[in-house]
Amino acid sequence: MNRLKVLVAENSGICFGVKRAFSLLEESTEEALKIGKRVVMLGPVIHNPRVINDYARRGVDVVNIASVPENSVVVVRSHGVTAKTEQILQSIENVKIIDTTCPYVQRIHKLVAKQSAEGCAILVMGDKNHSEVEGITSRISGDFFVIHPSEFGEKEPELRDFLINHKSVFAVAQTTSRPSNFEHLLKLSRGLVRDLPDHKILSSETICTATLKRQDSARELANRVDVMVVIGGKNSSNTSKLLQVVMEKNDSSIWVESISDFTPEQLAGIKKAETVGITAGASTPDYQINEIKDFLERLDECSD
Ligand code: SF4
Known part of the structure; x- marks a missing residue:
C-alpha cells in the first residue's frame, strides 16, 4: 500500500520566460540541425547542467560574444543582452538571432529607451552586475543611477544628488526584485526631493512575481510536510535561495540535482516520513521534477 504522500508545490520549476526560451531553443535547434546549421547559445539559456550537457551532445555549445561562429544560429538568453552585444551579433556574417529575451524584460528595455x-533620468533598482540590469542600462540614452536594496543606506547621499540634479526621473526595478523594496525606494526618493516641487519621480510596475510565488508556495508546503526536497542545479542562485526559504520552515530539507544525489541516510529518512514535499528552481524542467516524484513514490512501494 502506498503510504508516502509526495506533493509538488503549486508554483515550482521553470517560469513562463524560461519555458518560452527553452521551447524557442528546442525549435531552432531541430530546424537548424536538419539543414546542417550550427546552433550556439550565447551564455547558458538555462542554469541546469543536465540540460546543457544534453544540448552539448546534440552539438549545441555555449559560447561568448567573441566566439560566435559565422553562418550559425545564435540563441540569446531570457535575461537579454546589452544593446552593444546585439549590434555585434547583427554584424556577424550570416547569423540568425533567436532572441529569447523574456517579454517582461523587453518591456523594461522599451520603457527606459x-x-x-524624452528627457527623463532613469533610476534603476537592481544589481548593477546582473546581465538583466546591464541590458536595461545599455538602452538608456541619458543619465541613470543604479541602486540595490542592500545599498539604500550607504548610497543615500549619491541618490539625493542624482534626484536633485534631475527634475524628471523615471524609476524601474529589476524583474526579480521584491515589491516592498521598490515601494521603499520610491518613498525614500520622493522624500528626498519633497522640498523641490518642480521635481517629479514617475515609475512603472516592472517586477515579475514568478520568483516570489515560487518561494511562497515552497514555504507553505514546507510547513505541512515531513521532508522537503528542492530540485535544481547546484550553480543556480534561485535554487539556493529556495533551499534557504524552506529550511526556515523545515530543517529536513534536501537539495538534489538528480536522483543519484540522494544519500542512503536521506533515503532512509524519507522512508520513515509520511509526507514529502517537492519544489524546484527556475531552471528545472517539468520532466526532471516528475522523474524525482516517480522515484520517491516507488521508493515507498519498495520499502513495503
Ligand atoms: S521576468 Fe519573470 S517570467 Fe521572465 S524570465 Fe524572469 S522570472 Fe521568468
Missing part, C-alpha cells in the same frame, strides 16, 4: 529619449 522611451523615457530617457
